[in-house]
Amino acid sequence: MADQHFDVIVIGSGPGGYVAAIRAAQLGQKVAVVEREHLGGICLNWGCIPTKALLRSSEVFHLMHRAKEFGLKAEGISYDLPAVVARSRGVAKQLAGGVGHLLKKNKVTVVMGTAKLLAGSKVEVKTDKGTETLAAKNIILATGARARELPGLEADGDLVWSYKHALVASRMPKKLLVIGSGAIGIEFASFFNTLGAETTVVEVMDRILPVEDAEISAFAKKQFVKQGMKILEKAAVKKLDRQPGKGVTAHIEIGGKVETQEFDTVISAVGIVGNVENLGLEELGVKIDRTHVVTDEFCRTGVPGLFAIGDIAGAPWLAHKASHEGVMVAELIAGQHPHPIKPGSIAGCTYCHPQVASVGLTEAKAKEQGYEIRVGRFPFIGNGKAIALGEPEGLVKTIFDAKTGELLGAHMVGAEVTELIQGYIVGRTLETTEAELMETVFPHPTLSEMMHESVLNAYGRAIHF
Structure with a gap:
């Protein structure tokens, strides 16, 4: 089968990839997007959007308990976890469908499959029907990132959850341990704590939300503790003993001493790693530093015509940064003169309570x-x-x-x-x-x-x- 030729090929359809594709199409380019799983990527399907839907449910639940303060009556307040999860999945599905519609409207070709870069500006895609080859002068990598797994703390979906397991929680944790207090960890801690789980957060740094201003971290911590959360800072989970059907014994090191605590559920939220494997990057001579592609301020990789945007290109790992980079690269390819992104003007938002x-x-x-x-x-x-x-x-x-x-x-x-x-x-x-x-x-x-x-x-x- 002959190669299919495009002006731009985008690998990955998250908030970086689909936005880059749409902007390139608006600028008159012939564009293809390769996606191996879900249009909209992690953000729409398993990240930003469904977590906000969950958190909204817990916020409403919290407000219902405060009805009396507002001169209102609400009695027999409870929740239905499967229905909360179902609403969250519905919101994600609606938005992912919207991405498909936008790509179609902008005449972007969508190829569902797994991509690998070949020499000579070509991309090999393994699809359900076999293998096809696409060619383009410009290729944008937007393959995103996934949860970091620490040895011994790997998610199993039963006792130890990743963010994906937590989003489709099959049961309500009674005693929950959250490892890591960045945005993902603290949002899930906030959600489950509000619904009544006895929640402990362990953070290896000297304070929770370590990227925030120290005064803000301290204020947030005070509120979380008031809500019944237990927070352990300068602490590390050394080992998890798992007893299927029973729970987990966590060995937690605090101040040089290791103590054990029992939990029925653990959520691991210890950062992310870039999806750089099996893309053929090494063969092309792309520089990779700690699972992230090294780029200049315009997201150029050093290989002519190859760009990397979003989480795969490193911090800050935020959807809005990825989208903005996508627009910048599309404009650069079309011969325009966009400004590079200033990291200092990208906001971080955490939707805990x-x-x-x-x-x-x-x-x-x-x-x-x-x-x-x-x-x-x-x-x-x-x-x-x-x-x-x-x-x-x-x-x-x-x-x-x-x-x-x-x-x-x-x-x-x-x-x-x-x-x-x-x-x-x-x-x-x-x-x-x-x-x-x-x-x-x-x-x-x-x-x-x-x-x-x-x-x-x-x-x-x-x-x-």
């Missing part, structure tokens, strides 16, 4: 980089909308360069901060200083007013604090 969101430098990082800084804070308890919502626990923190007024970083914990953070991201993209932020009129009553007050506070001008 309370939510956590941040962009730019933490206070410690800003000091480390030699900045003289001004820091502003504003607590949720000083905001009318937060109190009316019944969400008075939270904090907005802003960090400015004392010399220039540049907004170096913003960090938040509390209700809906994953939506609020966007205001500061736009500010950073527009290279705003404290002066413009102070002059901006924020609507009242909104949570966003706290963003204004936090800026004012950095300059000793806060009105309500």
